[in-house]
Amino acid sequence: MRQRLIWSCVLLLLLANFYTWRGVAARAAGQPTIHFLNVGQGDAILITSGDRQVLVDGGPDNSALSEIGRIMPTGDRTIDLVILTHPHADHVTGLFSVLERYRVNEILATFVEYDSSLNREWLKAVSQSGARLNYVDPADDYRFNNLYIDTLLPLTSSAQSADINDDSIILRVGGDRSSVLLMGDAGFAVEDSLLNIYPGISADILKVGHHGSRYGSSLNFLQRLNLASAVISVGPNSYGHPAPDTIDRLNQVGAKLYRTDQSNTVQFNL
Numbered sequence: 078m079r080q081r082l083i084w085s086c087v088l089l090l091l092l093a094n095f096y097t098w099r100g101v102a103a104r105a106a107g108q109p110t111i112h113f114l115n116v117g118q119g120d121a122i123l124i125t126s127g128d129r130q131v132l133v134d135g136g137p138d139n140s141a142l143s144e145i146g147r148i149m150p151t152g153d154r155t156i157d158l159v160i161l162t163h164p165h166a167d168h169v170t171g172l173f174s175v176l177e178r179y180r181v182n183e184i185l186a187t188f189v190e191y192d193s194s195l196n197r198e199w200l201k202a203v204s205q206s207g208a209r210l211n212y213v214d215p216a217d218d219y220r221f222n223n224l225y226i227d228t229l230l231p232l233t234s235s236a237q238s239a240d241i242n243d244d245s246i247i248l249r250v251g252g253d254r255s256s257v258l259l260m261g262d263a264g265f266a267v268e269d270s271l272l273n274i275y276p277g278i279s280a281d282i283l284k285v286g287h288h289g290s291r292y293g294s295s296l297n298f299l300q301r302l303n304l305a306s307a308v309i310s311v312g313p314n315s316y317g318h319p320a321p322d323t324i325d326r327l328n329q330v331g332a333k334l335y336r337t338d339q340s341n342t343v344q345f346n347l
């Protein structure tokens with residue numbers, strides 16, 4: 078009986094020790110930070126959380142590499158997770174050099190098929206890299222130290238796509254203080270789906286969909302999110318991005334607006 082009591086005490090102390098040190102480790106891991114890299118016309122977003130890194134898209138060329146190198150801790154050659162929102166050139170091209178330069182543990186991609194020579198090359202590079210390839214499933218969320226990553230869309234496994242922009246992987250990421258909604262290149266229809274599927278959705282920061290296209294960021298959507306800030310990842314382009322109407326709507330909801338073409342890399346602590 079007495080021995081059992083002693084063992085119970087030992088177990089209790091071990092557990093207390095485990096939870097204490099886990100707390101200390103989490104604090105040492107620090108506050109996550111999101112960096113919207115200036116890669117010209119495209120998206121590349123690096124999120125750090127202690128010793129872990131997640132890269133969302135790679136931009137239209139390898140200009141993200143120098144910024145990633147500056148932000149990564151010296152000696153750290155591993156990116157824990159790379160998420161490709163959709164396989165258009167302005168999102169995937171920079172990832173080729175990332176796969177060459179870094180060890181990538183896991184790649185998360187959309188299951189929607191998209192036939193292009195660039196995408197075929199990309200899938201080949203992925204299989205040669207040794208990274209684990211996973212397809213998005215909103216049931217699978219991620220946590221890296223204090224950073225959480227919720228995958229929101231796409232939901233269904235309809236293999237063919239009318240518009241691959243609208244099949245972008247939509248993410249909500251954050252730490253203890255702030256949350257960010259990453260819209261990829263999605264437009265109005267996806268915003269409506271998000272509001273229907275996640276009626277209580279909110280975010281402190283919005284990565285504006287499709288480089289500020291006029292076909293995204295509806296007033297209703299922006300009002301529902303309750304934003305403090307919005308980031309447009311954009312460079313010189315012939316599409317009229319960002320559209321003046323979209324900027325008007327962001328101003329109407331009082332979001333403080335940042336543009337990578339004006340502010341260079343934009344970063345927030347989460």
Ligand SMILES: [Zn+2]
Binds near residue numbers: 119165287
């Ligand atoms: Zn794009």
